[in-house]
Amino acid sequence: MVPAIELKNISKTFTERNWKSFLFRKPRYTKALDHVSLTVQKGEIMGLLGENGAGKTTLIKILATLVTPDTGHGTLAGLSLHTQSSEIRSKIGLVNTNDRTFYWRLTGRENLDFFATLYNLHGSAKHERIQQVLQLVDMEEKANFRVMAYSAGQQQRLSIARAMLSDPDVLLLDEATSSLDPIASRKLLDFTRKTLAQKKHKTIVWCTHNLHEALDICDRVAILHRGQILHTGNLQDITTPSEPTLERAFSDLVKNAPMEPV
Numbered sequence: 001m002v003p004a005i006e007l008k009n010i011s012k013t014f015t016e017r018n019w020k021s022f023l024f025r026k027p028r029y030t031k032a033l034d035h036v037s038l039t040v041q042k043g044e045i046m047g048l049l050g051e052n053g054a055g056k057t058t059l060i061k062i063l064a065t066l067v068t069p070d071t072g073h074g075t076l077a078g079l080s081l082h083t084q085s086s087e088i089r090s091k092i093g094l095v096n097t098n099d100r101t102f103y104w105r106l107t108g109r110e111n112l113d114f115f116a117t118l119y120n121l122h123g124s125a126k127h128e129r130i131q132q133v134l135q136l137v138d139m140e141e142k143a144n145f146r147v148m149a150y151s152a153g154q155q156q157r158l159s160i161a162r163a164m165l166s167d168p169d170v171l172l173l174d175e176a177t178s179s180l181d182p183i184a185s186r187k188l189l190d191f192t193r194k195t196l197a198q199k200k201h202k203t204i205v206w207c208t209h210n211l212h213e214a215l216d217i218c219d220r221v222a223i224l225h226r227g228q229i230l231h232t233g234n235l236q237d238i239t240t241p242s243e244p245t246l247e248r249a250f251s252d253l254v255k256n257a258p259m260e261p262v
C-alpha cells in the first residue's frame, strides 16, 4: 500500500537577508530541517514534537506545499511534493496557529461559503457541507457573527471547520488545541481519534508541544530537535525506569542529542 506520506532526506535552510547582510554581503542561514525521513501510513495519527524552533512548522509547511525543500523528495497520497503541489492541496486540510487568513468583516458562515466555492462546492451540497462542519466544531450559534468578533478559540474552531470542508485525505494540524478551552480540546481530540482516524481513515499529522496530548491521540510520534528526527515511534518508548515521566524523558532525549551547528 502506498503510504499517505513519505519523506526522504528532506532538508531546508532559510536565508535571511536584511540591510546589514546586504551591506556586509553575509546573509544569515538557519537550517530548519536536516535530512528528515518519515513515513506515515494511511489512517495513522503521527505526532510532531519538539522544542521551539525544532522545525515542526517548517515540516508541516513542506507537506502543505507552502515551502519547497532544498533537498530530498517526498510524496503525499502518492503525489510528488515537488511537482504536484496543486493536486496535493486538494487532498489536505491545514490548521495553523493564529490563522489570519479569514475575512474579518465577513461572518464565519460567509467565510466558509467563500472557501467552499474555492473547493468547487456549490448549491445544496455546499450548504449541507458548511452546516456539517459547523456542527462538527460546535459553531452553529456563532456562524452568523463576523469573524472580528470571535475569540481566539472560536477562530481556531472556524479554522478546523474550514480544513474539513473539502473532506481531505490528510489533515495537517499545527497546534490545533492551542487556543481551545479544556472541553473544546477534549472534544477535538476525541473527534480526531474516533471520527477522523478510526471511522473515516484520515491521515493526521498532529503538531504539538503537549506530550500528554500526543500520548493520548497519536499512534506514533516523531521528535524533532534542531531540524533532525531524534525518535520515531511510540512516545512511551522514550521513558526508562530511571526517567519514567514523559517530561523528564523528553528533556533527557533532547539534552543528550548530538550538538549540530545550525
Ligand SMILES: Nc1ncnc2c1ncn2[C@@H]1O[C@H](COP(=O)(O)OP(=O)(O)OP(=O)(O)O)[C@@H](O)[C@H]1O
Pocket (backbone or CB within 6 Å): 014, 015, 016, 030, 031, 032, 050, 051, 052, 053, 054, 055, 056, 057, 058, 059
Ligand atoms: N521564513 C523563515 N525565515 C527564516 N527562518 C525561519 C523561517 N521559518 C522558520 N525559520 C527558522 O527555522 C527554524 C525552525 O522553525 P519552525 O517554525 O519550523 O519551528 P517549530 O518547531 O515549529 O517552532 P515552534 O514550536 O516555536 O513553533 C527556527 O529557527 C526558525 O527561526
